[in-house]
Amino acid sequence: MPDGYGLGRSAGWSERLHATGADALYLHVPFCAKKCAYCDFASWATPRGDGLSQPYAQALAEQVEQVASLGFLGRCETAYIGGGTPTFLGKGLGGLVRRVTADAPGLCELTCEANPDSLTDGVLADIASAGATRISMGVQSLCDAELVELSRIHDAEQARNRVRAAVLSGLDVSCDLMCAIPRQMPASWRTTLEEAASLGVGHVSIYPLQIEGGTTLARRVGDEQPIWNSPDVQASRMKQAQVELEDYGFHRYEVASYARSADKECLHNQVYWTGRPYLGLGSGAASMLTAEGYLRLLEACPQLGPLPDGMTRVRLKVLSGRDEISNNRGLASLSFEEEFLTERQAVAEDLMLGARLARGLDAGLVSYARSILAPSLDERLERLVGEGRLDDSLAPTEKGWLLGNELYGGLWDLAGDTETLVRRSP
Numbered sequence: 028m029p030d031g032y033g034l035g036r037s038a039g040w041s042e043r044l045h046a047t048g049a050d051a052l053y054l055h056v057p058f059c060a061k062k063c064a065y066c067d068f069a070s071w072a073t074p075r076g077d078g079l080s081q082p083y084a085q086a087l088a089e090q091v092e093q094v095a096s097l098g099f100l101g102r103c104e105t106a107y108i109g110g111g112t113p114t115f116l117g118k119g120l121g122g123l124v125r126r127v128t129a130d131a132p133g134l135c136e137l138t139c140e141a142n143p144d145s146l147t148d149g150v151l152a153d154i155a156s157a158g159a160t161r162i163s164m165g166v167q168s169l170c171d172a173e174l175v176e177l178s179r180i181h182d183a184e185q186a187r188n189r190v191r192a193a194v195l196s197g198l199d200v201s202c203d204l205m206c207a208i209p210r211q212m213p214a215s216w217r218t219t220l221e222e223a224a225s226l227g228v229g230h231v232s233i234y235p236l237q238i239e240g241g242t243t244l245a246r247r248v249g250d251e252q253p254i255w256n257s258p259d260v261q262a263s264r265m266k267q268a269q270v271e272l273e274d275y276g277f278h279r280y281e282v283a284s285y286a287r288s289a290d291k292e293c294l295h296n297q298v299y300w301t302g303r304p305y306l307g308l309g310s311g312a313a314s315m316l317t318a319e320g321y322l323r324l325l326e327a328c329p330q331l332g333p334l335p336d337g338m339t340r341v342r343l344k345v346l347s348g349r350d351e352i353s354n355n356r357g358l359a360s361l362s363f364e365e366e367f368l369t370e371r372q373a374v375a376e377d378l379m380l381g382a383r384l385a386r387g388l389d390a391g392l393v394s395y396a397r398s399i400l401a402p403s404l405d406e407r408l409e410r411l412v413g414e415g416r417l418d419d420s421l422a423p424t425e426k427g428w429l430l431g432n433e434l435y436g437g438l439w440d441l442a443g444d445t446e447t448l449v450r451r452s453p
């Protein structure tokens with residue numbers, strides 16, 4: 028990791044809570060060629076050649092320039108262009124990557140999310156030459172019948188072909204896979220895991236399918252949680268993934284994340300889990316800023332309004348739609364949902380997020396949290412260890428992860444008042 032960039036993983040917790048910039052940048056591209064049956068992300072099925080996506084990419088690039096001119100990106104280490112389907116932008120994605128690499132000179136990692144249907148050889152070569160270092164492929168399954176149930180736009184062979192092309196390009200490649208889905212059986216899940224591992228990817232993320240209200244899938248299954256998605260099936264598929272992937276040399280470094288070696292772990296996601304500030308641009312994108320970072324953003328976004336007294340952390344979500352952003356009136360025209368956290372809440376949140384990591388709660392965080400949350404912190408940690416949710420080194424156990432809500436909720440409760448202040452601007 029180069030000196031002088033970002034807070035770095037060794038930064039103290041006090042430093043993290045008072046940084047003035049962002050360690051990570053997220054850009055959201057809310058366009059997809061087709062909506063998947065289970066998807067409730069900010070993404071819309073968009074016809075090819077629509078008039079919106081290229082102006083949107085251009086407007087996003089200009090917002091990146093704006094935040095760079097505020098000094099937000101001088102210490103930025105990682106960037107992630109996600110969606111939606113960033114590869115839907117075609118050549119426009121390369122332009123966005125170029126803008127980010129020009130404005131965030133200290134980047135160690137730049138990931139583009141990709142869908143097998145739109146990751147062409149041309150897009151791959153273009154983003155690699157523009158400075159992307161990593162591709163995260165939405166594969167979900169390598170069984171055709173399961174892909175049909177999910178209404179994915181690609182089949183298994185197209186996914187294999189595009190993952191192979193991405194690996195051959197020399198970029199780091201990650202694969203998203205989904206478990207507890209319709210038609211999935213232990214044998215078909217094993218096939219998906221083994222094939223994905225054999226394709227040469229360095230990283231795999233595993234998610235149990237969540238049936239979200241309002242989606243096509245939720246309407247299809249009705250009110251009862253189907254057996255193929257029951258908590259027991261989710262737990263057994265997650266366990267199976269661990270066993271299979273470890274056989275292929277992967278290690279689990281986060282509840283849902285596996286890497287073939289330490290240098291293949293996703294640096295960007297680790298910013299999210301370790302209390303380091305990040306900035307998100309684009310429709311639906313989320314940011315986590317310190318109070319100091321928020322005051323800096325106010326210079327370009329006066330619509331955000333004053334920082335309420337006693338707040339340490341601000342979570343922002345861009346509420347502006349893709350049409351508004353495409354009109355390109357800059358940061359000052361965006362509307363946001365803002366959520367303000369006190370120092371107690373911010374520290375409790377960091378403990379909760381830290382419990383996602385296999386290495387467990389950072390000693391520096393625990394020591395800082397003790398100065399804010401004593402004596403309830405030690406009592407709570409002892410209880411979680413006694414219940415077998417954390418081990419003696421404060422790393423999550425299998426039981427802790429399997430019944431994650433108890434573990435994460437037990438740490439978040441340390442905030443005392445778990446109700447946060449939320450407002451909308453303008």
Ligand code: SF4
Pocket residue numbers: 058059061062063066067068070110111112142165
């Ligand atoms: S490709 Fe991803 S973002 Fe797009 S509809 Fe499918 S799940 Fe949602």
